[in-house]
Amino acid sequence: MTFNFKDALxxxxxxxxxxxxxxxVLAANIANESTPGYTARDIDFAAALQQHVDSESGAGGAELSLGDGDPLYRVPYHPSVDGNTVEIGVEQAAFSQNASDFQTSLTFVNMQLRGLAKAINGQ
Known part of the structure; x- marks a missing residue:
């Protein structure tokens, strides 16, 4: 009997x-805070996740590529004179929230894997 971890997770x-x-993407924004003319980008998580799930269910594994779709650009609250749209406070907050959300998803995966291990061991 084969077991598909993708279905289990x-x-x-x-x-x-x-x-x-x-x-x-967020790390690139933070790294380019001082680059003149750099335009801050972000990913719409819900749309990207739906695209990722749809592409895997249809055409096999796929990686999110920003070049194929339209990347989302941030509209700055306070535009800079040099054309850079990175606002470090906004980027750090988004990065921190994304890290927290990543940890939450990782916790769910961990719990599911522990449950599978218990089932395999007969506990």
Missing amino acids: GVHADALQVRADRTK
């Missing part, structure tokens, strides 16, 4: 992948 494994991709 549900959407949480996909959520971890999308959160990791969003972490990369």
